[in-house]
Structures are given as structure tokens and as C-alpha cells.
Amino acid sequence: MTGRHRRSGRAGRRLTVVVSGVPWDGVKGSERQLAEALTAHTDVLFVDPPVSPATPARYRGLSGAGRQWRPRSQPVSDRLTRLTPVALPGLSRPGVRAATWPMVRSQIRRTLREMRQWPTTVIACSTHDVLGRWGAGVTNVLYGTDDWVAGAELMRIDVKQIVAGEQRNLAGADVVLAVGPELAARWRESGAAPEVFPNGCDPDAYAGIGEVTPIELPPGFPDKIAGLSGQLSDRIDLRLLEAVADTGVGLLLVGPRDPGWQPQRVDALLARDNVHHTGPVPFERLLPCLARFGVGLTPYADTAFNRASFPLKTLEYLAAGLPVVSTDLPASRRLQAEFRELEITGDADSYALGVLDALATPPTEARVAARRAFARRHSWAARAARLVELLENREGTT
Structure with a gap:
């Protein structure tokens, strides 16, 4: 195993294993941000989704690593270690799939032995088979970051496989977290008792936005700019981006692009003089x-998957002091009930008008401060503290 390391003197310290559904690199998702926030309370082993030597580069994150043949573990900080496990090529195919997660669990155990620690908590952030495998005294947590069943239907993945994995993990979980009440309601029908656990943000990561040098844009790019940070995929309503670009304001798109997402229309949008796509950008350079x-854009399409989601980007824009224009999602409505300035619109024309109104409103110090104060109430630090409280309450009753 490359990057082998030992942490002498750590025996007895609490350790949480976060088995993520998305890799550490790339768009900084809820799994990574929660893992980082948990280091205030516990050591953390963050486990990437497994890769194989055949895994395409676009699914290996932004680390720049070539094809991976062996598991790789490396310290990220004094309290956080990252493990990227390996599996056989075709790891999600029937037949091969049956061997994937036993291999991953074996690699996790080997890393734990090298760390000389055993987990007090294991958090599964997907439907994969990782809960209930670590012996007595380990708390198993299912963290529903999205509605995976709705996502499988959207992405034409084997829904039966996802449902079976979800039901297995619900049965094996001691604590169940659901990103929103929509997912929580569905899981209650299966007999679970989920805690609604919304996404958060890291306010400190955006505090210095007024002190950085903005990125260079093409000559002649408009001064008034609407921006979208995140993955460009079919979660986005492309009509809204086209409508914003039609107004003539600058449209700045920051993040990876799914090559299968309406390629001809997206190509046409990116070819416009007032549209600029940076491509993938690590969180540290965001x-x-x-x-x-x-103005920050949350232009999600009206799908069952999105209606059960909680867009990270909305809170992150607010943490940066930006106004936000969002489509009409249940999570956005809940945020708007607390913070009236959040703009929610309907069709493409009203969305574009909302963007123009936001750009025309002066960014006063009071408005910027109010946005940041609201975001701070929804920090990942607060979410991590709540999770620790749930775990401690459970330990006190067992």
C-alpha cells in the first residue's frame, strides 16, 4: 500500500470511518465537508469510492494520479487520513460487483491496522455494503446525502440494486441521517427513524473573498456576471442558463461538465461570447x-431527485456574501422561510429577470453581512456537533 504511515500513540482515540459515495478530489461535496468538520471531535478515515486500473480519468478526481493498481492511503491532516481503495475492472458489473465491497472492506481493515486504531463509528454515504461489518461497540450510521433511488431512475442505473442496498443499510444502521424531510418520509415507510440532517457550509472558507485576485476572463467579457459553481449535469435546467445568457450578462460556469449532458446544446451555450466555462476547479482555488x-445561480431542474436534495451551492454563495437566485425546490423554500432575501423563481423568463434584479441591486455591507451571518448558522461545524450529540445520546442509552 503506497503512502503507508503509522500513527503511534493514537490508541484509544476516537475514530470515525466515512465511506464516501464520491471521491475526495473534485467538487467538494457534503461527505468531505462533514468529514473535515468531524475532525474537531474525532480522528477520521475518509474512504473514496473504489477505482480500478480501468477507471477513466474523469472519475479519478483532480489529484493528477495515473491509473491505480494498489490501494493508496495518505494523511490529509493530523486527524484525517484518506484511503483510495482498488477493485477489479468492471467493479459495478454483475458477478464482479459481488467481490468489490468485500475487497474494499478488507482494504479498510488493513489501513486501520496500520493506523493502530479501530473505529467507534462507521458512516456509509451510499447504498454499498459497509454497515454492520465492524463488530460490537461500533455505531453504524447511514447518511442519506441524496435520494439514491430517485437518482438511479434519473441516471438509468439498476434501481432494484439501489433499493436492495438502501434497505440493507437501513436495517443495519444504528443512526439514520436524511438530507431532507422528503427522503426522511420515504425512509420512515421502511420502518426507520431518520434524523433530518441538511447540508451545511464552511463560512470561514469564503471569508477572504474580498481579498483575492479574481480570475482572468476573456477580453470584452461583460462586467455584470451571474455564476454557477458545481457540476454541469442533467441536474441543471439548461433552459435557465440559456435564458440568463440571452440577457447579455456574463455567465461564468465553474465546475466539471458531464459529457453526456445535452452535448450539442451545451456546446452552443459555451460558444457564446458572454459565456465562460472554467472546467473543474479544486475547492482550494474556487x-x-x-x-x-x-449573483450565484442554483438552477436545478424540477425532478424527484432534486426535490429531495439540498443544494450545497446555495449556502456557499451566501457564505461568500452573494445574492442567490434559485429554482423552486423544497429545500430552497425552507431556507427562504428563514432568510427572505433568497430569490426563488419559476420559468426561464422569470429566472432571467430575477438574475437581472439581483445584479442591479447594490451589494451593501449590510446585505453582505446578513447573508454571511445566515450561512454561519448553517455551518458544517454545527452539523458535525449535532451528529456527535446524536452518537453520544445513543451511547448513553446502550
Whole structure:
């Protein structure tokens, strides 16, 4: 195993294993942000989804690593270790799939032995088979970051496989977290008792936005800019981006692009003079991009998957002091009930008008401060503290 390391003197310290559904690199998702926030309370082993030597580069994150043949573990900080396990090529195919997660669990155990620690908590952030495999005294947590069943239907993945894995993990979980009440309601029908556990943000990561040098844009690019940070995929309502671009304001798109997402229409959008796509940007280099935004966009399509989601980007825009224009999602409505300034619109024309109104409103110090204060109430630090409280309450009753 490359990057082998030992942590002498750590025996007895609490350790949480976060088995993520998305890799550490790339768009900084809820799994990674929760894992980082948990380091205030516990050591963390973050486990990437497994890769194989045949895994395409676009699914290996932004680390720049070549094809991976062996598991790789490396310290990220004094309290956080990252493990990228390996599996056989075709790891999600029937037949091969049956061997994938036993292999991954074996690699996790080997890493734990090298760390000389055993987990007090294991958090599964997907439907994969990782709960109930670690012996007595380990708390098993299912963290529903999205409605995976709705996502499988959207992405034409084997829904029966996802449902079976979800039901197995619900049965094996001691604590169940659901990103929103929509997912929680569905899981209650299966007999679970989920805690609604919304996404958060890291306010400190955006505090210095006024001090960074904004990224360079093409000559002649409009001064008024609407920005979208995140994955460009079929979660986005492309009509809304086209409508914003039709107004003539600058449209700055920051994040990876799914090549299968309406390629001809997206190509046409990106070819416009007032549209610029940066491509994937690591979280650590995101601030100069956001410094160009005059308004942040949450233009999600109206799908069952999105209706059960909680867009990270909305809170992150607010943490950066930006106004936000969102489509009409249940999570956005809940945020708007607390923070009236959040703009929610309907069709493409009203969305574009909402963007123009936001860009025309001066960014006063009071407005910026109010946005940041609201985001701070929804920090990942607060979410991590709540999870620790849930775990401690359970330990006190067992």
C-alpha cells in the first residue's frame, strides 16, 4: 500500500470511518465537508469510492494520479487520513460487483491496522455494503446525502440494486441521517427513524473573498456576471442558463461538465461570447472564481431527485456574501422561510429577470453581512456537533 504511515500513540482515540459515495478530489461535496468538520471531535478515515486500473480519468478526481493498481492511503491532516481503495475492472458489473465491497472492506481493515486504531463509528454515504461489518461497540450510521433511488431512475442505473442496498443499510444502521424531510418520509415507510440532517457550509472558507485576485476572463467579457459553481449535469435546467445568457450578462460556469449532458446544446451555450466555462476547479482555488460572481445561480431542474436534495451551492454563495437566485425546490423554500432575501423563481423568463434584479441591486455591507451571518448558522461545524450529540445520546442509552 503506497503512502503507508503509522500513527503511534493514537490508541484509544476516537475514530470515525466515512465511506464516501464520491471521491475526495473534485467538487467538494457534503461527505468531505462533514468529514473535515468531524475532525474537531474525532480522528477520521475518509474512504473514496473504489477505482480500478480501468477507471477513466474523469472519475479519478483532480489529484493528477495515473491509473491505480494498489490501494493508496495518505494523511490529509493530523486527524484525517484518506484511503483510495482498488477493485477489479468492471467493479459495478454483475458477478464482479459481488467481490468489490468485500475487497474494499478488507482494504479498510488493513489501513486501520496500520493506523493502530479501530473505529467507534462507521458512516456509509451510499447504498454499498459497509454497515454492520465492524463488530460490537461500533455505531453504524447511514447518511442519506441524496435520494439514491430517485437518482438511479434519473441516471438509468439498476434501481432494484439501489433499493436492495438502501434497505440493507437501513436495517443495519444504528443512526439514520436524511438530507431532507422528503427522503426522511420515504425512509420512515421502511420502518426507520431518520434524523433530518441538511447540508451545511464552511463560512470561514469564503471569508477572504474580498481579498483575492479574481480570475482572468476573456477580453470584452461583460462586467455584470451571474455564476454557477458545481457540476454541469442533467441536474441543471439548461433552459435557465440559456435564458440568463440571452440577457447579455456574463455567465461564468465553474465546475466539471458531464459529457453526456445535452452535448450539442451545451456546446452552443459555451460558444457564446458572454459565456465562460472554467472546467473543474479544486475547492482550494474556487474563491478567485466566486470573486467574479455578482449573483450565484442554483438552477436545478424540477425532478424527484432534486426535490429531495439540498443544494450545497446555495449556502456557499451566501457564505461568500452573494445574492442567490434559485429554482423552486423544497429545500430552497425552507431556507427562504428563514432568510427572505433568497430569490426563488419559476420559468426561464422569470429566472432571467430575477438574475437581472439581483445584479442591479447594490451589494451593501449590510446585505453582505446578513447573508454571511445566515450561512454561519448553517455551518458544517454545527452539523458535525449535532451528529456527535446524536452518537453520544445513543451511547448513553446502550
